[in-house]
Structures are given as structure tokens and as C-alpha cells.
Amino acid sequence: MKLLMLCREPRLYSCERLKEAAEQSNHHMDILDPNRFLLKLEQNAPHFSMYYQPAGAEPYLLSDYDVIIPRFGSASTRMGCALLRHFEGRKVPCLNSSSAFLRARDKWLSLQLLREAGIPVPDTALIGDEFNISQGMSMAKMPTILKTLSGAQGIGVILAEQMQSAVSILETLKQAQVPTLLQDFIAEAQGTDLRCFVVGNQVIAAMKRISQNGEFRANFHRGGLAEKIQLTSEEKNMAIKATQILGLDVAGVDLIRSQRGPLVLEVNASPGLEMIEKTSHIDIASQIIVQAEKIAKSS
Template identity: 45%
Template sequence: MNIAILSRGGGLYSTKSLLRAGEARNHTMEVLDPDHCELLVENGTAILNYQGDMVDDLHAVIPRIGASNTYFGAALVRHFESMGVFTAVTADAIVKSRDKWTSFQILTQAGVAVPKTMLAHAINYEEQLRSFDGNPLIIKLLEGTHGHGVILAQTYQTALATVETLQTAGVKFLLQEFISESNGADIRAIVVDGVVVAAMKRQCKEGDFRSNLHRGGTSEVITLGYEEESLALRAAKALRLGVCGVDILQSSRGPLVLEVNSTPGLEGIETATGKNISKSIIGYLERNK
């Protein structure tokens, strides 16, 4: 097959890992930078040009769309879909999973357990904050990655000052319960084609509450229990993601899905687990094209 990775960073670990995995399976691999893609519809046909040349020979693409490029990235993936090219992650799934509130609505509708979360509303901030009974809470931007845009407010007054500042700046955000019993740890499970192919436990660095490896967290390989594995698979299915990372918190009432990432980084989890996740993704393309 002819397979393209949609990525701005040809030198990134995840991109290079996918390239190697595809080449090892004798596929023709290339990297397309979304910034150099031109989308066109003409005479009822979707046309895509890349650096002046028409792209019309691809069988599948693997989107690696960053949070800062969601709109155009999703439009690009949808363009490939209209051209009959198989995509590892659909445009609709990227958009829905990238918006944290939308994804929580979809997960809840599917019966997937998530932390108590509220869409902040300027008219009744104070009432919303009081509903957390004075406990620490998380203030989270609707779009963010690698732990950016996530604030832990230890007190009501801190939370109020923070939400007033965000509201003044015109930023949309969520209010979410802080799961203190997780002790700064979470589980990252990678789901490919309805199967958990790798999982690791991440622990935040001292003095932080975010377990992201990009924030200095540490990781260790784990085997998921039935509850965690079932939760990860149901989350992926609810958001219709063929490839994703599911972040799970351990709470006193059972595991909760914290976030579902349509473009999970591969370096940390491939290094921690020794699993070739990129090979699993290539296999997914082979089975569906």
C-alpha cells in the first residue's frame, strides 16, 4: 500500500516509528505536512495538491493532527475520506475527541464513567464552584494537550479568581472534581482496532499533579484489570476511534476516563512497554484496506 503520515514533524519519534513500521511491512511510506496541502473541490470531485503536485495514489493515511491545527487538520482528513482513502482516525472522531466537553457528553451517553465535570457558565460561576463543596477542583481548557491548560485550584477563592480571569479573556473551560485518591497517577491505554495493545501507569513528578511524561512524569508497564480494559475499549468505541490513547484515573468509586486522545504520542509508551504500537497501527490499515 501507499501510506501517508499527516504530520508537521517528520523528525518526531512517533512519525519515524510509523515510517519504520510501514517500511518493514513493504509499504510505500511518506510524510505529508498539512501546512503544504491544498484542498479543492471542482466538478464534483475532491482534489488534493501537495507542494504543487496532485495526490491521487494513496491507499491510507495516518493522521497525526496537533491541537493547534484541529480545524484544518480535520478538514484535510475529511478530504481524504471524500477521495476514498482509508484514514486510521476519522475527521469526525478527531473533532469530537479534541473538544473535552463534547467527548464527555458522548462518553456519558455511552455509559462510560468520567469524573464529575461541569461546563463553566458565566452567569452562575459562584453557584457552580460551590457545588464542589469547597474541595479542590480542576479547571481545564476545552482544548489542551500534554497537561497544558489544566489548573488545580485548592480553594474556592483561588478557583473564583481563576475562572474570572479566564472569563475575562474569553476562554472556554470546564470545572472538574479533583480525584485526590489517584495520588497524581493515571493509566494510559493505547487502543488499536478495538484491542488494548499497550498500557502504562504514569506518575507525576514531585510537586505537580499532572502525570504527563512531557511534564516530567515517570512511567511503568502494567497489565490492565478487566474494569480498566473494558472502560478503555468502551471509550474508544463511543468516540469511534480506531486508534487512540485513553487516560484512566483510579478513584474510590472505580476507574474513570479522564481523557481520550486521538493522536497519542508513541515514544513514552513504546519505550516503557517495549511494544511496537506502530506495527499494530499498520496492521489496522492492512485489515481495513
Template identity: 30%
Template sequence: MKKIGIVVTDPHDWTASALSCAVTERGMEPVTFSFQNTTSDISSGRIIVDGMDITSLEAVIVRDLGPAARNGAVFRFDILTQLEEMGVVIVNSPSAIARCANKYVSSFMFGKNGIPTPKTVVTDSLDGAMDALSGFGRAVVKPVFGYKGIGVECVRNDENGMRKLRDIIEKDGVVYIQEFIPNNGRDIRVFVVDNRVLGAIYRAAPDGGWINNLSQGGRPEVCTLTEEQEALSLKAARVAGTVFAGVDIIEGDRSYVLEINGTPSGKGIFESCRVDVAPAIVEYVCGMV
């Protein structure tokens, strides 16, 4: 029986469980593991996780790589890359996950491919950051490798804004600063699998807030995309090289792609739209092994 790995942090996570069920339903064996007890032996080429050699897997679906110290995160990536070089199918591919995880790289990629995205400046210089801020007036700062709305903050062109930018540059070495897009208190998460939109939800921030991530208290609601939004989502997923992706869109004077997530949760789409994204992901993987 073909063995399909599923990389998780929390084995009880909704998406991990759905992927595991979908693999079983296709007559394959799901092997759920987290990169927490991993030894790579360069001389033998064996990569052992919890006593199991993961080089014998046919494919690995990456639900979530989990938090790790910097070298640990690089190690997890390197293992995925090594597995891929050994012929194991990795979905999403490590290069696609890396493109999505890095907001600088994604913004650059959107710009280059004509995908509308808010004006963004990335700089290690306070002068550069203040120049950007004075142009934007109201801006949003985000960690380059952030997720779940953590560390996303509003800054204005005043003393406090300057202090905030200085602190971020001192702490992170670089600041990602983006024009704030005035909106009606919600954004859109689109779930794309294998070049198809499977579902979309609005996420509305809690009262008085403007950060719409579900993990920050955003409320999900079914969303019907415009044709343009659907096309933008498919294009973002394609240029990122993802098989499955969560594309964040904000509606201002037009629709902008904010970011693309290469390890998205399927839970919000399931709960709001009753669409389980896992069988489509597994179907794609089946076609590759």
C-alpha cells in the first residue's frame, strides 16, 4: 500500500485529519508526522522521524511546518528539499512554500506578474521607511515571515510611527511597510486547489478591529467571488507554484491580493461553505505517485 506522509504540528488539527481521511479513502496509508524528532544521516541517506525512515514515502503533503528556531526551520525545509530531490512528491513543493512564507518575495512576485497588490516598501533604513510612510500616510507593517496576523500593526506618519519603525528595524533588521487599504471591515480568503477555486469566505474583524484573520477573532461568512477575484486567486496560486493555497484579497477601490498562504487551513472553508478541500488535494497527489 502506498504511504503518503502528512506533515503536521498538531495531529488533531482539522485539516490534518481531513487529509488523513482523504488519503485512506483513496486506498493509501496516511503517515502523519511532525518534524520534532528528526535525524538525517548524510552518509546513509536515511531520514528518520520517530523511528520511521521517511525516504520510503511516496509523497508528503505539508499541512504545517510548525514553529522552529531559525536553524530548525531551515533544517525542515532542507529535509523537504532533499526528499524532493530523492523523488518523493512534496505538495506544496518546498520552493512554493518558501515563496508564500516570505512576504517580500510574494509581493515582488505579484508585482512582476501584474497581480494588483498594495504599494509596499521593504527597507533596513529608517529614512527609507519614513519616506514610505509619508507617502502612504496610514500604513501597515508586517513581519516578512509572519502569519495569522501576528505582528501586523497600523502605523501613522507621526512620532509614534517613527518609533515603531525604528524598533522593528532594530529588532528584525528590516521592515515591510504597506499602504493601508481602506475597506469595509472584512477581507476574503480564497481556497485554490489544482487551478480551481473550491470556496471563498469573507472574514470580518471583531468590532473596532481591522485584522480579519480567523485566528484573531475574524468571523467567517460565505463569499461569492467576482470573476476578476477568481482569476486573481488562480493567477496568484499559479505564479507561486502552489497546488493548494489560501489567497487573501482585500476590497478597496479595487481588489488587491494581500498575500498567499502555502500551508492554509481548510477549516474555515469547511465550516462556512461545507466544502472539504482535502479530497481534491489528495486527488492531485494520487495523480503524481
């Protein structure tokens, strides 16, 4: 097959591993920056044409691919999803569709969809622009977690221990027009969470992430450590169901163990491979390529 990965940083561990796995399966993979595309809608065929411009070179008309694998960050969500929709218009399967990617990237929308489907999540609130922030905060438990609606790798996640500081932070984010939600702080988790890596309808790997040095976020990019973890059947089923509800083929589902049972913190449409592959010793990249082969055959 001829595969295309959409990623701004081809030298990232995840990109290099996926390219290596593709080549080991005798597939060709290109890695292109979604922000270097020009998309066109035209009356005459092809209706969904696209041009790519490498750095310092002339643009060229892009040829077709068998499967698209999106790996772009939150800063490229708008252009990346427009590009996925263009490929979908050309009947090219994407390993995470544009609509599923958008649902996962909007933290509030994804939590709404999960809760509607009966998936337990931490108590969460979204305050409208004209709602008094102080009155909104009076309905929240302290300490509380503030999360921007887009963000990854722990960026945009803030622990506010006092109501006054929470109000101040929210007012600043509101002034900067950064939508933010409030979420219960699960103290009993003691700075740990679970990352479940879902491919297709299976949890193929899992790890427990552990925060370090007083940092409440357990993300790898925030200095967190990881260890192998044995998930319960309930946790596996919850991760798979959350992935299906958002319509994803590949996902990193973050769970937290609370006094009322496991809760879904969020679902990542472009989960990193480095920490979980090294912790679990599972070749996740090859299983993603196998999933790409499956959707190519079924399309």
C-alpha cells in the first residue's frame, strides 16, 4: 500500500516507528506537513484536488494514497481535519476520520458524548461568557482542575487549589478568549492515571502514569513515569466503548481510578507511542499498520 502520515515533525518517535513498521510490511509511507497543503474544490474532476509545497520548493499536485494516518497536533487541527475531509471526499480511508478527530479534540464535546452514552466521567462544568465566573465557581468543588478545550501533553491543564485563584485564572483565560472547562480533582488517584491504547476494538497496551516532584499531571512530557498495569475487564470495556462512541479507529483513552470506580478523563485521537511501547514492550506501531490494512480492504 501507499500510506500517507500527516505530521509536522517526521522525526518524532511515533512517526519514525510507524514508518518503520509500514516498511517492514512492504508498504510505502510518506510523511507530509498538513499546513503545507493547498486544497481546492472545483467543478471539473477531480472535485477534491490538493497541492503540496515542500519547504523551499514549488508546489505539486498530490497523487492518491490507499490510507491516511493523521498524527498532527492540536495547533494543526483545523487544517488537518479539512485535509482529512478532502481525502474522504476522494473515498480514501482515514485511520481516524475527520469527524471523529474533531470530536476527540474538543474536550467538552467528547465528554458530553461519553456521558450521554453512560460512560462515567469526572464532574465537569463549562461556564458561558456572560455567566458570572465567581457564581459559577461557587458551584465547583475545591481544589478544581481547569482545562482548555484544546491542548495535549498536559498543556492547558491547571490545578487551582483556592477559589480566588481559580476565578483569577478563569478571568484571564476568558479575556484571552480561551474556552476552559472545570473538572473535579480526584485526590484519591494520588497523581496517577491509566493510559489505554485502543486499536480497532481491542485494548492492545496499557500503562499506569505516575506524576513526579509535586507535579499533579502524570504526562510523559511533564516528567511523569510509567509502569505496566493490569486493567480490569470494566476498564478495558470502558476504554473500547469510549473509542467507539467518538468513532475512532485508534485512540489513547485516559482513565482515572476514583472512589466511585474508573472514570474517563479524555480520549486522544493521536496518542504517542514512545512511553507506552517502551513500558509495555508491545509493538503498537505494527498493529496500527495492520489496522490500516484492514480499513483499506474494507473500503
